[in-house]
Amino acid sequence: SVDTTPIRATLFPGDGIGPEIAESVKKVFTEADVHIDWEEHYVGTEVDPRTQSFLTWESLESVRRNKIGLKGPMATPIGKGHRSLNLTLRKELNLYANVRPCYSLPGYKTRYDNVDLVTIRENTEGEYSGLEHQVVRGVVESLKIITRQASLRVAEYAFHYAKAHGRERVSAIHKANIMQKTDGLFLKVFLFLMIKYRLLDCKSMLPCINFGLVYLQCCREVAEKYPEIKYEEVVIDNCCMMLVKNPALFDVLVMPNLYGDIISDLCAGLIGGLGLTPSCNIGEGGIALAEAVHGSAPDIAGKNMANPTALLLSAVTMLRHLELHDKADRIQDAILKTIAEGKYRTADLGGSSTTTDFTKAICDHL
Amino acid sequence: SVDTTPIRATLFPGDGIGPEIAESVKKVFTEADVHIDWEEHYVGTEVDPRTQSFLTWESLESVRRNKIGLKGPMATPIGKGHRSLNLTLRKELNLYANVRPCYSLPGYKTRYDNVDLVTIRENTEGEYSGLEHQVVRGVVESLKIITRQASLRVAEYAFHYAKAHGRERVSAIHKANIMQKTDGLFLKVFLFLMIKYRLLDCKSMLPCINFGLVYLQCCREVAEKYPEIKYEEVVIDNCCMMLVKNPALFDVLVMPNLYGDIISDLCAGLIGGLGLTPSCNIGEGGIALAEAVHGSAPDIAGKNMANPTALLLSAVTMLRHLELHDKADRIQDAILKTIAEGKYRTADLGGSSTTTDFTKAICDHL
């Protein structure tokens, strides 16, 4: 049957606890009779002893060829002068949408019940352009880029996802209420004249374009093609306030890069943290690279203490991408049951289980 | 005594519910024997019939002269082609720091108890530069500006505030882990060569500067001058996750403009929303402009239904700025007691009191 045909997938175990939690995924997949032929590559902050490199061409080619992969955490040193490997992977593989389902785990209590939402983040531009420079000493500027192409692409993915997963609503998160103008100098001169003549009439400050509107416009265009899905626009600050007051107000959220970075972590916090939330990156040409978005936890690396849940649930999204929904459901159920029972929990969830015991408990539920 | 000398202060009642809640402040101040000579100016989205203008020179001059003021909500239309009045006020008056104390209100239950933190937001630059343009059709760029001068100024204010208010810790919120480089083109060429030679060594991508570090560097410098105050740095996405998991981890948070916009609203959500949180803008030359940061709620305007709490508590921060701490304490106690008792609450808090009844209840507590 199709289920026993081995699927070739790339695996980047990553840094710190990465290898241990990747081991856990392999065990659970084997137990669930999911046959994956893992093509393992080291990508991380240590130089690979075999290749003397952080990120090899082969690693990238492996994902491009297999079109499916799973990655563990890769550490990002602050201010050490090199670009984050996560960002490099996103740019190189054109991983344009980062999808993070976020739902309350039965039996694992937080302040919030019944959270069930999905954040979809534009993953390639915005504040992450990396274009910036020092103008003069003490003045730096950074370019935020928004393109119609990338905005349309992620908006289309969001609506496609909503429809495919039976979701009812898409909220586009933005900050289009920061007024934006075409010409800063023009306005400066204008303001000066107006102040001089003791009159500040904002209406006269036209013409201007509204930056945030480019993104919104794309979302609106795509929304029209999906009349069955409700569409709304929410300003990011208000969105964060509503999320902490009542996350049930949201279903699918789509947003530019930095807002996605912030909101997806906020949402993870609602249900217990990044150790519990799956993530999957969608790239052009049908690539899907699932990833645990938590850190590499160097303090507990190698101690058999890590919680593999985020990587396991990410691996489940990988199976869903391959349309192996039965397998995905089975594995997801086993993970959620193990957490719900509460007998085997790792230290981060207040338990004292080892990674291997927790993994075994999941396997026993399969 | 000094308490009965009238103080001249500017009042911008603003749009929508603004005039009603401003009325409430006047009543409570009178009842508490706080003698303010309010210099009232209309600033809002309607054209002032007297001046045919949105924002007059006299309004700005009034704040500049009095150095103290209170403002109600001013509506910000999205994409209507004119700059937000809030932003215009900030720029014109050089209101460099926005201070928002955020604490749980006794008796008003949310998912969080004992929230007690203060967000201090850089209020003049960052993503709010307003410098942006369309490069070609479908590609827009927006300039984020960070200067050493503005970063130092807000960092200094944050530590000064922490010390003056007996706070123990300042957390600088940042996103310095997005790698930033001086020259985008240089790196592109480099990457191409490395891919060609099948080697991607991120270490070779030097030299580069780290944009976010300019802000952090300023915070670090100021922190050294305040050894008695603990100092830490937290990445914004992680900060949001920790805030929803455990807000007690934070004390004073200082951050660039957009992060401040987002995080201050998130924090307000923890304790019930923007209808309950005070805000005060600090400007150069000792100006303080307190403001309610919630919307103008046009739907309930003029219906005697608005909750004046945010504007009242903002007016209290105004008194603290004037060092009238006894009066400030007395009024704040009366507001908190009224809310705690729960007998008089406006509709937004689940009650059915009118603005005037709620205000009267506060006056009765004085």
Ligand SMILES: CC(C)[C@H](C(=O)O)[C@@H](O)C(=O)O
């Ligand atoms: C590590 C960092 C550069 C990254 C980001 O900002 O995108 C991370 O926070 C994430 O969400 O994957």
Ligand SMILES: CC(C)[C@H](C(=O)O)[C@@H](O)C(=O)O
């Ligand atoms: C109205 C809007 C422009 C403003 C901002 O973004 O600063 C508001 O959200 C605030 O926090 O005062």
